[in-house]
Amino acid sequence: MGEGSAPAAEPTPLLRLGAVLYFMGSSMLVQFTTKAVFTNFGFHFPLTVALLQMAFIAPVSYVVARPVLSWALVRQLAPLAMVNVLNVVCGLIGTAGLNVPMFIALRRFTLLFTILLERFWLKKSHDWPTLSAVGVMISGALIAAATDLSFNPRGYAAVLCNDLLTSLYLIMVKNTPGTNGLSTTGMLFYNSVLSLPMLLAATVAKGEPSRMTSFPLLWDTNFQMVLFLASALGLTINHSTFVCTRINEPLMTSTAGNLKNAAMTIVGAFAFGDFIFEPLNAMGLAISMGGAVWYALRSALRARQKSIKDRLLQQVPVIGRDRLHRGGAQPQLTGAPLGFTASGASSALLDGGGMGKSRSESRGDLFERPLQ
Incomplete structure (x- = not known):
């Protein structure tokens, strides 16, 4: 926004809701698709999937946005791209190593990390009801994790790193100075292009290209279709994350992710064959889900109250006119x-x-x- 220009209009509640629903729908689709690639087809090459996603995003976002190419923007957005690469890799490793309900339960810690980063980095405080709702979600996740019969230490570590990096990424999207002059799609272009070299180096270092040649379903038509879909949906999840975070706040994006997980927990328990039912584990998942729903409803109520207050204030000059x-x-x-x-x-x-x-x-x- 140039100097002297009018301030951007405050997003309407309907626009905020649309951004949240867009993010939730995109996140559900991409998680289920990548989970199918890893679990149903046995394609355990998460770095390759991340590389394919960024390779799909870069040309499409450039054609759509036609952003200005600038080395200054490259320097400013490079840290954001690095965090994004680490975040994507950790998320894909966690998705491959854990069943969907357990993965979702551990993703609740994203809210905790977001609150901590906002508190100590942005000096933003949160009220007790917010902290209480987060506490309920974390408690349920801990109960579920303590009784997980398919315990995978590598998967747990990857998801917790994913939580921290997701929180850091959302806050950087909202507060990186280099993003102010870019459209959402233009920012997505820079993010994907800067991520590609790092992902390619990581993929080669991990030895995935040589091992992938011996994958038995590599030329199977059904597998190729699902893999292409997982790559294409990477565009929607990245774009929706930018949109939701820019229109709302990092904590609201984290909340939307937790609300989406409530539906995914139920569907994921039946869609894939790696969930082992255990009563205490199910209770922990239910408690964590309840905390997420409580927080989402409370956030929606507060947004509605703020909208009503702003509308009343705006009516004063209108009445005069x-x-x-x-x-x-x-x-x-x-x-x-x-x-x-x-x-x-x-x-x-x-x-x-x-x-x-x-x-x-x-x-x-x-x-x-x-x-x-």
């Missing part, structure tokens, strides 16, 4: 200079006195100038 157009009596503003009405116009000028201007011209000039 309505009275002005009706030609009714103009009430005096408390503490305003003599002759100024609730609409912000001088009664002397409205009568056309001494200025040589029409009523509409005088009224328009005064609406554009602040009261002295």
Whole structure:
């Protein structure tokens, strides 16, 4: 936004909700698709999947956005791309190593890390109901983790790193100076292009290309279709993350992810064959899900209250203008200079006195100038 330009309009509640639903839907699709690639087809090459996703995103986002190519933007966005690469890799390793309900339970810690980073980095405080809801989610996740019969230390470590990096990534998306002059799709282009070399180096270092040649289903049509779908959906999850975080807040994006996980927990328990039912584990998952729903409902209520308050405040000048157009009596503003009405116009000028201007011209000039 250039100097002297008008401030950006506050997003409407409907726009905020649309961004949240877009993020939730994209996240569900990409998680289930990548889980099918790893579990149903046995394709255990997470770095290759991440590389394919970024290779798909880069040309598509450039064609759509046509962003300005600048080394200054490269330098500013390089740290964001590095965090994104680490985040994607940890997420894919965690998805491959854990059943869906357990993966989702551990993803609850994203909220905790977001709150901690906002508190100690951005100096932002949170009220006790917010902290209590997060506590319920974390407690349920710990109960579920303690009774997980398919315990995978590597998967647990990957998901917890994924949680921390996701929180850091969301906060950087919202607060990186280099993102201010870019559209969401343009920012996505830079992020994918800068991520590609790092992902390629990691893939080669891990030896995935040589091992992948012996994968038995590599030329299977069904596998190739699902792998292509997982690569293409990487565009929607990255784009929706940017959109939701820019329109809302990092904590709201984390909350949307937790609310989406409530549905995924139920579906994931039946869609894949790696979930072992255990009563205490199921109870922990239910407690964690309940905390997520509580937090989401409370956030929605607070957003609605804020919207109503803002709408009431915006009605004050509108009421004044309505009275002005009706030609009714103009009430005096408390503490305003003599002759100024609730609409912000001088009664002397409205009568056309001494200025040589029409009523509409005088009224328009005064609406554009602040009261002295």
